[in-house]
Amino acid sequence: MRKCSLDKLQSVFAAVNEKMPIYLPANGSDGKAVYTKWAEGVELSDSLNTVRSPKDFFFPQTENMMEFKTEGKTIEIIDVRDEKEDFVIFGVRACDVKSFEILDRVFLTDPVDSFYASRREHGIIVAMACTKPSETCFCQTFGIDATEPMGDVSAWKTDKEIFFKANTEKGEAFMKAIEALTEDADTKEVEAQKEATKKILKKLPLAELDTKAFGGGKTSEFFNHPAWAELSESCLGCGTCTFVCPTCQCYDIKDFNTGKGVIRFRCWDSCMYSDFTRMAHGNNRNSQKERFRQRFMHKLVYYPENNEGIFGCVGCGRCLSKCPISMNIVKVMKKIGGETK
Amino acid sequence: MQKITKNQLLDKAAELLDNGTVTAVLGWQKGEFDYDVTPALFENKEELFANFVWNDFCGANFSKYLIKHTRKVEGKILVFLKPCDTYSFNQLLTEHRFDREKVYAVGIPCEGMADIDKVKAIVGDGISSIDCGEKIKVTTIYADAAVEIDGKDVLEGRCESCKSKKHVAYDELLGEEGDVLDSNRFDEVARLEAMTPDERFAFWQNELSRCIRCNACRDVCPACTCEKCVFGNPKSGVENKSPANSFEEKMFHIIRAFHVAGRCTDCGECSRVCPQNIPLHLLNRKFIKDMNECYGEYQAGAEVGSRAPLVNYTTEDLEPGEVFDRRDTDA
Numbered sequence A: 001m002r003k004c005s006l007d008k009l010q011s012v013f014a015a016v017n018e019k020m021p022i023y024l025p026a027n028g029s030d031g032k033a034v035y036t037k038w039a040e041g042v043e044l045s046d047s048l049n050t051v052r053s054p055k056d057f058f059f060p061q062t063e064n065m066m067e068f069k070t071e072g073k074t075i076e077i078i079d080v081r082d083e084k085e086d087f088v089i090f091g092v093r094a095c096d097v098k099s100f101e102i103l104d105r106v107f108l109t110d111p112v113d114s115f116y117a118s119r120r121e122h123g124i125i126v127a128m129a130c131t132k133p134s135e136t137c138f139c140q141t142f143g144i145d146a147t148e149p150m151g152d153v154s155a156w157k158t159d160k161e162i163f164f165k166a167n168t169e170k171g172e173a174f175m176k177a178i179e180a181l182t183e184d185a186d187t188k189e190v191e192a193q194k195e196a197t198k199k200i201l202k203k204l205p206l207a208e209l210d211t212k213a214f215g216g217g218k219t220s221e222f223f224n225h226p227a228w229a230e231l232s233e234s235c236l237g238c239g240t241c242t243f244v245c246p247t248c249q250c251y252d253i254k255d256f257n258t259g260k261g262v263i264r265f266r267c268w269d270s271c272m273y274s275d276f277t278r279m280a281h282g283n284n285r286n287s288q289k290e291r292f293r294q295r296f297m298h299k300l301v302y303y304p305e306n307n308e309g310i311f312g313c314v315g316c317g318r319c320l321s322k323c324p325i326s327m328n329i330v331k332v333m334k335k336i337g338g339e340t341k
Numbered sequence B: 001m002q003k004i005t006k007n008q009l010l011d012k013a014a015e016l017l018d019n020g021t022v023t024a025v026l027g028w029q030k031g032e033f034d035y036d037v038t039p040a041l042f043e044n045k046e047e048l049f050a051n052f053v054w055n056d057f058c059g060a061n062f063s064k065y066l067i068k069h070t071r072k073v074e075g076k077i078l079v080f081l082k083p084c085d086t087y088s089f090n091q092l093l094t095e096h097r098f099d100r101e102k103v104y105a106v107g108i109p110c111e112g113m114a115d116i117d118k119v120k121a122i123v124g125d126g127i128s129s130i131d132c133g134e135k136i137k138v139t140t141i142y143a144d145a146a147v148e149i150d151g152k153d154v155l156e157g158r159c160e161s162c163k164s165k166k167h168v169a170y171d172e173l174l175g176e177e178g179d180v181l182d183s184n185r186f187d188e189v190a191r192l193e194a195m196t197p198d199e200r201f202a203f204w205q206n207e208l209s210r211c212i213r214c215n216a217c218r219d220v221c222p223a224c225t226c227e228k229c230v231f232g233n234p235k236s237g238v239e240n241k242s243p244a245n246s247f248e249e250k251m252f253h254i255i256r257a258f259h260v261a262g263r264c265t266d267c268g269e270c271s272r273v274c275p276q277n278i279p280l281h282l283l284n285r286k287f288i289k290d291m292n293e294c295y296g297e298y299q300a301g302a303e304v305g306s307r308a309p310l311v312n313y314t315t316e317d318l319e320p321g322e323v324f325d326r327r328d329t330d331a
Ligand code: SF4
Pocket: A234, A235, A236, A237, A238, A239, A240, A241, A242, A272, A322, A323, A324, A325, A326, A327, A328
């Protein structure tokens, strides 16, 4: 384990930036943390997490896939791919690091999504342990340890210092880039911080929430549950929950006619939308109840069914704090799965 | 902060359910953390008494839900309306969006709603309880003592410049009749107007660049009631699910602002729900201010059936050229 004083953090960013761009949560003009490309003066935010999850780095909201130019009877296909540079994402929380694993299982299994794959290959994740979780946090429910975030490098920030530990080869490369600025450290302070945070985690209001009721093979048990009607009653179908969610993974591929050619792009899609997975015969989910059910069944039943029991939610709490009507996965779990606390 | 109590509302709802005036109640349902309140339709007294909540976090405007619920529910629905909600209610009636006969509207006074982000800015994260009395009493997992906050210090942005405490629609009013207020709501617009066009462009560019096109602003908006929005309609040719580039990002908001111009009551729901804190209400408020200045004071939803200046030709109307001149001298 290596460490350096917090005064040196800007130099750490600068040193990394010499080699590749580094992105970190910094406070935007609205005072909320947003992943920002480091340049001189960009400071690491004190916020617990960003509103927009870091999934954008690997699976951007919109992404041009190719362009077609037509001239007479010839069509030229232009490669517009740009995901070829190494980069660092700094300060990713444990929940969000775990979300990458969930996305990997979708995008990196056959047929591999080469856009996602090459971004993933080029990205180095420096994860940051949490010390002040929010009441909306429930990573523990999914067995995630907020005090020991995975990623290529794990980091712990104390009042005065920051500690780094490499977990992968890519992580070693990062450590090398900042070697001159860091020194060897023992794990005492980090261990103390972890213990303190663990006590806080136990006090969180959602600490006892568990997933016992859910998992693969439960489709028939929950699909026709009468509570879906009530839970989805006031849902606006807006899609906020899906767009802030680090594990929501659906997209649409569209063609944009530029007049001189076509840009083929993909963009996030939301199961909460009426034209989601629209087919020739129309949509297969015709009510908001069905769309709402899809989102939660996907996270709690379908995803684990196809992924060895791993749930499709990491408990980041974004949908809890951002849904305009305050309806969310926790309320669904408690209602459908039975009160657990 | 609120003067009217939860029990007063519950008693009223129970009375109306009992005497058969209504068959369902549109109200606020309590959540996990005292502040995460959800709009809900209560169809019996048990549900109502178990889950109904009224506190400083009941910001949701129910008017738009009436479109959906009046189509579904047999009999009348009791809806609780804060003063600002009543303007949306009237505007929807003006546009014939729901059957007035199917609604029993109870006006309730409002002292302003609290913004949880502002509460957190004072007490920090990790909220374990919030008790809304005269003061807002908050406990967190990080502090032993509760913190008492004055509701006025954590008001939602829209409530800071509340335009009216008067209910412009109701079947029955609880509490006292309020007044239309002399609000400072156009000050923010004036600040934008004082900018140079470049500064203003940069301002909106920066704000809108955060948009994730979740559509929450549109879907919550009581003036956005098209059965199928052009932006969500694959047949419209302009359907899009994400802001493809910065032009398109602005286009969505500009078109939406134009579409609700003259119909937007300035209820403030759009800015309240935006997960990215974009001050969307300023776009609409600019239109309201312009209409007031060009065509005389007009408040959408102040009464049912009024004609917005933009759809109501009079011979006194400004000539387009005069409006154009005005723009020139602005810059
Ligand atoms: S659950 Fe909430 S955030 Fe998600 S679509 Fe419904 S209203 Fe929007």
